Amino acid sequence: MMEGKHPDEVVLVIDLGTGGPKVGLVDREGGVAAWTSAPVQLFFLPGGGAEHDPAEWWTSITTCVKKVMQSSGVSPKSIIAVAVTSMWSVTLPVDEQGQPLMNVMSWMDLRGAPHNHELVKGFPSIQGYKLTTLLKYLDKHGFPPSPTDALGHMLYIKHERPEIYQRTYKFFEPTDYINMRLTGKFAATQNTVLPMLVVDNRRLDQQDYDPWLIKMSTIDREKLPDLHPIDGILGNLTPAAAAELGLSPETVVVCGVNDNSTSAVGAGSIGDAEPAACMGNSGHMAFHLPFKKGDLTHTICTIPSGIKDSYLFWADLGNNGKVLETSLKNLFCTQDTLNPGAVPAEVFAHADQAALQAPPGSGGVLFMPWFNGILSPGEDVAVRGGFLNISHSTTRSHLMRAVYEGLSMNWRWLRGPAEKLSGRTFRYWRLTGGGALSDVWAQVMADVVGIPMHRQANPRLHNVLGMGLLAYNRLGLVKLEDIPAMVKFDRIFEPNTKTIALYDDLFDRLLEAKDRLKPVYHKLNNNL
CATH class of the missing domain: 3.30.420.40 (ATPase, nucleotide binding domain)
Structure with missing residues (x-):
C-alpha cells in the first residue's frame, strides 16, 4: 500500500505481531512511503498451549518485503537499513545452524506456568512467591516470573521436551530470530531478552547476564544469545538473506527492540509520562520514565526502553x-x-x-x-x-x-x-x-x-514508524527530540x-x- 512520496533513502522495517508481519518503508521525515502485511496462524493447543509456525513467519516476511519493494518502486540501494520490532515473551529454540527445533511458543502460551511456580515457591509466601526470592527479582529485574513469560517457556522445554532442550543452541525472541535470519548473528539486547528474566535491569545498557538470575533460571548460559548495545548496529545482511529478499548485501541491520518500545516512539511518546494506549491484539500502555519502579499487585513496572538510558512503563492487558x-x-x-x-x-x-x-x-x-x-x-x-x-x-x-x-x-x-x-x-x-x-x-x-x-x-503503523525513526536515530540521522513533531x-x-x-x-x-x-x-x- 502506497502512503507517501518516493523517497531517496528509507529504512525497511519488519514489525512481527501476533496476527502476522507488517513491512514498511519509513523516510527521515516520519512518512511511511509504502507498507503491506500478511496474516499468520496462531494454534491453540490443549493444556494452555499457543503456538506459531516459524516457517510461516519467514515466508510471510519475505513475501511482504518483495511486495512492498515492488509496489513502491524504491531501489534496493535506497534501503539504508533494515530494522526489526516484534511482540515478545515469545520463545523459539534453534540449533547451531539457526534452524527452529519446534513451533514458537506464543505470549499466550501458559504451559510454562507450573515450572515458574516451582522455581519461586517457598516460605514465607506472598502471592505464591517465596518472599526473599520475590524481593530479589523485583530489585534486580523489575518483575518476577509470571505464567506466560519466556523463562517459563524455556523451563517447559527443558522439563517436558528434554530432547529439544538438549539440541537447543540458542533460545530466541522473535526480533532476535529474524535478525539472525538477516545477519547470521546469534545476538540480542537487554531490551529483547527481558522476558527471559536473566538481566539485572538496575543499570541500563547491560551487555551480560546476571549470575544470580541465571542460577535461579536453571537455564544454561550458553543457550542464551550474547547481548549487544540497545542502540547498536548488528551488521550487514548476509548474501543469502539479501538475495532472498531482493536487497543489497551492503544494507546494515540495526539492533531491534520489542514492540512496547516502538509503539511509544511511533506514537510520539518521547518525553516522560506521555501515555500511549496501544490497541493491538494484546493491548498495552507505554510511556517513558527516568526511573526503575514496579507494582506487583497490578503487574506493572518500568523496563529497559528502546531508547538508550531510559526506562519504559510496561503494562500488558493481554486481552x-x-x-x-x-x-x-x-x-x-x-x-x-x-x-x-x-x-x-x-x-x-x-x-x-x-x-x-x-x-x-x-x-x-x-x-x-x-x-x-x-x-x-x-x-x-x-x-x-x-x-x-x-x-x-x-x-x-x-x-x-x-x-x-x-x-x-x-x-x-x-x-x-x-x-x-x-x-x-x-x-x-x-x-x-x-x-x-x-x-x-x-x-x-x-x-x-x-x-x-x-x-x-x-x-496500524505505529510500530513500523517507531522502529524506523529509532533506526534513523541509531544511524545519527534523526534526533529523539524531533520525533514528536513527526507523528500526526x-x-x-x-x-x-x-x-x-x-x-x-x-x-x-x-x-x-x-x-x-x-x-x-x-x-x-x-x-x-
Missing part, C-alpha cells in the same frame, strides 16, 4: 484486539470463518454499526474481556470472559457495544495504577494500534476511561459528561462480578 476478533467471529461471521485466519474487514464496519444501535451501558449487559486470563492490572491466569445479564430483550447490538465497553473498562482499570506508579495525572492518552481505527471504540474509550483520546493518524494525529475524542455516572457504576459492577466469580473460574480452570 484487547484478539478478544475483539474472537467476539466478532462468534457474533458476526459464518461458521467457515471460524477457521484460522483474519476476520474480513467489512465485519469490523458491521460491528461498529451494530454497536451504534445500542445505548451507552448496553442495556445493562456486561462483557468480561479476559479470554486469556488477566495480565495487567491484576494477574490471574484462571479468569475468563463472557457476557453477564443477558435477557430476552438483549440484541446483537447490545452484545457488540458491551464488547467495546468491557474492553474499555479493562483499560480504565489500568489508569489508576499507571498514574500512581508514574506520579502523574494524565491529561489525555495517545490512542494507537489497529483497534483505534474504530471511531465507535475510540469514543467508548474516552467515555469509559474518562479522559480525551488523541488518535494517531494511520494507527487525526482526531480527538472527548468524553461524554452525560455518561460519567453510568460508566462509574458499570465499572464497579464489572470488577465486583470478576471478584465474585473468581472461585468459579479457578475451579473450572484448575489445570492452569
Whole structure:
C-alpha cells in the first residue's frame, strides 16, 4: 500500500505481531512511503498451549518485503537499513545452524506456568512467591516470573521436551530470530531478552547476564544469545538473506527492540509520562520514565526502553484486539470463518454499526474481556470472559457495544495504577494500534476511561514508524527530540459528561462480578 512520496533513502522495517508481519518503508521525515502485511496462524493447543509456525513467519516476511519493494518502486540501494520490532515473551529454540527445533511458543502460551511456580515457591509466601526470592527479582529485574513469560517457556522445554532442550543452541525472541535470519548473528539486547528474566535491569545498557538470575533460571548460559548495545548496529545482511529478499548485501541491520518500545516512539511518546494506549491484539500502555519502579499487585513496572538510558512503563492487558476478533467471529461471521485466519474487514464496519444501535451501558449487559486470563492490572491466569445479564430483550447490538465497553473498562482499570506508579495525572492518552481505527471504540474509550483520546493518524503503523525513526536515530540521522513533531494525529475524542455516572457504576459492577466469580473460574480452570 502506497502512503507517501518516493523517497531517496528509507529504512525497511519488519514489525512481527501476533496476527502476522507488517513491512514498511519509513523516510527521515516520519512518512511511511509504502507498507503491506500478511496474516499468520496462531494454534491453540490443549493444556494452555499457543503456538506459531516459524516457517510461516519467514515466508510471510519475505513475501511482504518483495511486495512492498515492488509496489513502491524504491531501489534496493535506497534501503539504508533494515530494522526489526516484534511482540515478545515469545520463545523459539534453534540449533547451531539457526534452524527452529519446534513451533514458537506464543505470549499466550501458559504451559510454562507450573515450572515458574516451582522455581519461586517457598516460605514465607506472598502471592505464591517465596518472599526473599520475590524481593530479589523485583530489585534486580523489575518483575518476577509470571505464567506466560519466556523463562517459563524455556523451563517447559527443558522439563517436558528434554530432547529439544538438549539440541537447543540458542533460545530466541522473535526480533532476535529474524535478525539472525538477516545477519547470521546469534545476538540480542537487554531490551529483547527481558522476558527471559536473566538481566539485572538496575543499570541500563547491560551487555551480560546476571549470575544470580541465571542460577535461579536453571537455564544454561550458553543457550542464551550474547547481548549487544540497545542502540547498536548488528551488521550487514548476509548474501543469502539479501538475495532472498531482493536487497543489497551492503544494507546494515540495526539492533531491534520489542514492540512496547516502538509503539511509544511511533506514537510520539518521547518525553516522560506521555501515555500511549496501544490497541493491538494484546493491548498495552507505554510511556517513558527516568526511573526503575514496579507494582506487583497490578503487574506493572518500568523496563529497559528502546531508547538508550531510559526506562519504559510496561503494562500488558493481554486481552484487547484478539478478544475483539474472537467476539466478532462468534457474533458476526459464518461458521467457515471460524477457521484460522483474519476476520474480513467489512465485519469490523458491521460491528461498529451494530454497536451504534445500542445505548451507552448496553442495556445493562456486561462483557468480561479476559479470554486469556488477566495480565495487567491484576494477574490471574484462571479468569475468563463472557457476557453477564443477558435477557430476552438483549440484541446483537447490545452484545457488540458491551464488547467495546468491557474492553474499555479493562483499560480504565489500568489508569489508576499507571498514574500512581508514574506520579502523574494524565491529561489525555495517545490512542494507537489497529483497534483505534474504530471511531465507535475510540469514543467508548474516552467515555469509559474518562479522559480525551488523541488518535494517531494511520494507527496500524505505529510500530513500523517507531522502529524506523529509532533506526534513523541509531544511524545519527534523526534526533529523539524531533520525533514528536513527526507523528500526526487525526482526531480527538472527548468524553461524554452525560455518561460519567453510568460508566462509574458499570465499572464497579464489572470488577465486583470478576471478584465474585473468581472461585468459579479457578475451579473450572484448575489445570492452569
